[in-house]
Amino acid sequence: MKRTIKKVAVIGSGIMGSGIACHFANIGVEVLLLDIVPKELTEAETKKGLTLESKAVRNRIVNDHLANALKSKPSPIYHQKFASRIATGNTTDDLAKIADADWIIEVVVERLDIKKSVFEQIEKYRKPGTLITSNTSGIPIHFMSEGRSEDFQQHFCGTHFFNPARYLKLFEIIPGPKTSREVLDFLNNYGEQYLGKTSVVAKDTPAFIGNRIGIFGIQSLFHLVKQMDLTIEEVDKLTGPVIGRPKSATFRTVDVVGLDTLVHVANGLYEGVPNDEAHELFKLPDFIGKMLENKWLGSKTGQGFYKKVDKDILSLDLNTLEYRPNKKASFATLELTKTIDKPIDRFKVLVGGKDKAGEFYRKSFGAMFAYVSNRVPEITDDLYKIDDAMKAGFGWENGPFEIWDAVGVEKGIELLQAEGLTAAPWVNDMLASGNKTFYTVKDGASHYYDIASKSQQKVPGQDAFIILNNIRENKKIWNNAGASITHLGDGILNLEFQSKMNVISGDVLMGINKAIDLAEKEYEGLVIGNQGANFSVGANIGMIFMMAVEQEYDELNMAIKAFQNTVMRCRYSSIPVVVAPHGMTLGGGCEISLHADKVVAAAESYIGLVEFGVGVIPGGGGSKEMTLRAADQFHKNDVELNVLQEYFLAVAMAKVSTSAYEAFDTGILQPGKDIVVVNRDRQIAEAKKQALLLAEAGYTQPIQRKDIKVLGKQALGMFYVGTDQMTAGHFISDHDKKIANKLAYVMAGGDLSEPTFVSEQYLLDLEREAFLSLCTERKTLERIQFMLTKGKPLRN
Template sequence: MNRLIKKVAVIGSGIMGSGIACHFANIGVQVLLLDIVPNQLTEAEEKKGLTLNDKVVRNRMVNDNLATALKSNPSPIYDKKFADRISTGNTTDDLPKIKDVDWIIEVVVERLDIKKAVYEQIEKYRKPGTLITSNTSGIPIHFMSEGRSEDFQEHFCGTHFFNPVRYLKLFEIIPGPKTKPEVLSFLNNYGEKFLGKTSVVAKDTPAFIGNRIGIYGIMSLFHLVKEMDMTIEEVDKLTGPVIGRPKSATFRTVDVVGLDTLVHVANGLYENVPNDEAHELFKLPNFINHMMENKWLGSKTKQGFYKKVDKDILSLDLNTLEYRPNKKASFQTLELTKTIDNVIDRFKVLVNGKDKAGEFYRKSFAGLFAYVSNRVPEITDDLYKIDDAMKAGFGWEHGPFQIWDAVGVEKGIELIKQNGENVAEWVNEMLASGNKSFYTVKEGATYYYDIDSKSQKKIPGQDAFIILNNIRDTKKVWGNSDSTLFDLGDGILNLEFHSKMNSIGGGVISGINKAIDLAEKEYIGLVIGNQAANFSVGANLGMIFMMAVEQEYDELNFAIQSFQDTMMRIRYSGIPVIAAPHGMTLGGGCELVMHSDKAVAAAETYIGLVEFGVGVIPGGGGSKEMTLRAADQFKKNDVKLNILQEYFLTVGTAKVATSAYEGFDNGVLLPTKDIVVVNKDRQIAEAKKHALLMAEAGYTQPVKRKDILVLGKQALGAFLVGTDGMTAGNYISDHDKKIANKLAYVMAGGDLSEPTLVSEQYLLDLEREAFLSLCTERKTLERIQFMLTKGKPLRN
């Protein structure tokens, strides 16, 4: 059966329900979002003379919840207009509409009696064969469908999204006793391909996979912090980016999620896993009980482990249970890892530390390793699913078994024994069978140790992915300190950046030119993409700053011209060049994408020309490109100045799209050539596919443009009047005005007396001249220095 999902119904519009509805709207699915009818009027409704029978009242709960979700930051939706794909209603009047949907997702309160009552109502209208799933985070799936029809039970299972739905990739699928295998297979594929998730099929055990391991990890740290007499700052320092975890680390994460949410799941585990060897760790420490009694729940109550008072952040002292000024944490062991860029290479150093940090890592990793080993096969038969769940659901860069491999399996067992814990017997059997690690890489694919066969098995589903780390040693064609070229096969090369934050300096420019040279001679296409956190934060500001401070303007002019020439080389090469942007794609990174033949952008791409923030205009072809794109929009009888002004304001306000779809709205991505993929893991493979398609269709080197209509004095005058008014109204500073006027000169094409057709090179020369002149300004240098030292823009 070829199952299509055209419309879904989401029952329950709380934070999770609205988030799920928004994410289905993100991918183009029509959504029916329902919630209960309020049982009383608000004061405002009474004043308006409304009754409980009025539709606006009956739908108040669902509409208010959805509106709150759409206003939240970060946004649950890629583009505000996608909210039109969501229709709302209530479960009393509108439940019959579910007969027209392909998938019903229940997201009501976590009480079995309420869920079962909802299912009874759903079954009255659900058509046979319709998927029906629950987003429960803990109630056993096998209890929920009891008493329902055979068809209901065959198409029912748990589908556990993590909050926030748009941003966390974990999608746990938990079968019920009678769930059809083809239903699980469909949901697994749909989650990966369409929802952009990491799909993990879990067993029907308490808290499933992600929360079982994640809550263990947090609760064990709650006990360890008291045992080792550590501060919350020390633990957050040790459990954040240094080990590939989010900046919020442990205690800040709990504040954001809400202590009550954590306690609810921890209590559930304490009650439901009595035979778990770590059962007592799920018992709440006294300081957690004290915080719960005082309603110190985190961000939602304005205080938790941290509390903001005016501009100061205070921390909770776990001994006195009083707030005190934040104490900066530092450890000698962490100093030893500063030169180790790859997180996975740090773990061996961390567990051998001679200070409190080293002791902390030995104890915490020993506990984690023992715990996950004993959860296989209880919660899953396949160890890689535990790693997938922790990476996708908790933002870990590496899962527990990957970390254990990095430390060394035998070393991990040694740590476990030193900590007085027991490793699962299958780990010893693995070593005895000659398998010395949980994972291996062969021919570009990742294999995992399978307990049943006592051998390494290929992780399924990899055929849709290209993982650069897996081909790093076997497919490398060329490299320098900032970039590497890989052969992706079928005549397609991939250029990866690995400079700091993937900034574009001399090494990257050299890499781009080398890649195009090789591709034109020996290959048929080029992908520019990487699998780091961000595509590129732009040009190497440090290099620009040093040249400007030293007044090496000839060298700076050469560097900017080299950047421009390289962008134009991307545009006018003899082979298709596909960019694969994701994450931060700023400044020069955005310019690179704009000059490629096609962008295969991840949905989570935050892209824009941000040069104004450091006191300059886009100098790598960005100002030229926005002028060209505006001119390409001109139609007969248009008010051309209004169109150009939109593009001018996009650059002048340093607008950054918060998704690839907003990139289309801002003009930095083009719907006529660029596409979006929701699953970032598929991005490089998808980009390769498009490079091949373009090459095999007979790619022809484009002809350089000499037909760009610029408006001259007409546009320049209007823009200058505008910046005068903005300065007079104190909306922008004098230096902002100077930068904006430089941009105006470029995008107007200079002070030409009438609209004129010009070439790209003409605009590039204007752009470069403006960029260089701004680099001579003291206030621009102050802005660049502030960005380099503080990491945020200066308004001066």
């Protein structure tokens, strides 16, 4: 049976319900969002003369919740216009409307009695065959569907989205006793393909997979911090980016999530897993009880483990429970990892540390290794699902079994035994069977150790993905320090940035040119894409700064020209070039995207020309391209100045899209040409497919443009008046004005006396001259230096 999802009904509009509704709207699905009717009027409603029968009052709860969600930052929705896909109502008047929904998702309060009552009402209107799921984070699924019809139970299961639903990729699917295989398979595929999630089918055990392991990890640290007399700053230093975890690490994360939320799940686990060997670990330490009493719940109450006072961040002393100034944490062991770029390569060094940090890692990893081994097969039969859950739900770069592999399986056993812990028997069976690691890579695919067969089995679902880490070793054609070229198959090459933060250096530019050379001679097309945290944070401003300080202007001119020539080669090569941006795609990374034959952007792409922040204009073809795109939008009788001004402001205001969909508004992505994929894991495969389609359609090398209409003095006058007014009103500084006027000169095509048609090269030369002249300015050098040292823009 073919199942399609055209309409989803979400029952419950709180933070989670509204977030789920927004994410379905993100992918183009019609959504009905319902909540209860208020029991009494607000003071404002009474003043307006409204009654409890007024529609505005009856839908007040759902409308307020949705409005708050849409105003929140980060936004739950890719583009504000997508909110029109969500209709609201209440469960008293509008529940009958769920009859035409293809999927009903319950997201009400975490109480079994209330959930069962909601399901009883839903069954009165739900049509047979409709999917019905609960977004519970811990209530056993088998209790919820008791007493419901056979058809209801066959189409019912848990679907646990993690909050925020747009950003966290974990999508746990928990079958009930009678859930059909067809339903599980459909949801697993739908989560991956349409919702952009990492779908994980879990067993119906307390807290499922993600929260069971995640809460264990946090509780373990809560006890370890007291045992080792560590400060919260030290723990956050040890458990953040150095080990591939979010910057918020442990205690800042708890502050953001809310201590009460964590305690709710931890208490549920303490009651729900009495036979867990780590049962006592789920008991809350004394300092947590005190914080709850004091309502120190984190961001929602203004203080938790951290407290902001004016501009200062204070930290909680766990011994005195008093706030004190933040203390910088440093450890000799962490210094040893500074030259190791990838977190996965740091773990061997970290557990070998001779200081307190080394001891901390040995204890915490030992405890985690023992715990996860003993959860298989209790919470899942397959160890890779635990790693998937922790990466997708908690933002870990590597899951526990991947870390264990990095440390060494036998070394990991030593660590846990040193803590008096025991690994599950299957781990020793694995070693005895000749399997020395939990994972292997064969034929470009990841394999995991399967306990039942005592052999390495292929991780399912990879056929839709291209994982560069898996193919790079065998399919690599060329590489240097900053880039590598891999054959993706079917005659399509991939150029991957491998510099720090994927900065576009000379090595990267050399790699792009080499990839185009190879593709033009022997292959069909090229993808420029990588699977790092971000596509690229831009050009190497450190190199620009050094050249400018040394006044090596000829060399700087050549470097800018090399960048311009490279992006123009992307545009005018004899093979199709597809660029696959994701995450931060800033400055030079954006300019490369602007010159692709097609962009296949991840939905979570934050794209923009941000050069104003470091005191220059886009010099790698960005200013030229925005001028060209504005000119292509000029229509007969159109107010051409207004169109040009829109593109000018996108650059001058350093606008960065908060999703790929917003990049269409700024003119960086183009409707009808560029596409967006929601699941980033599928991005390289989709980019390869698009490059192949262009090649198979008979790709013809484009001819460089010489027909770009520029408006000259007419536009220049308008821009100069605008920057004068902005400066006079103190909205911009004198240096901002100077940069804006340089950009205006380029985008007007110079001070031509009348509108004229010019070539791309003409605009590139103007752009490069403006960029160079700004690099001679002291205030620009101050901005670049501030960005290099502080990581944020300077207004001077």
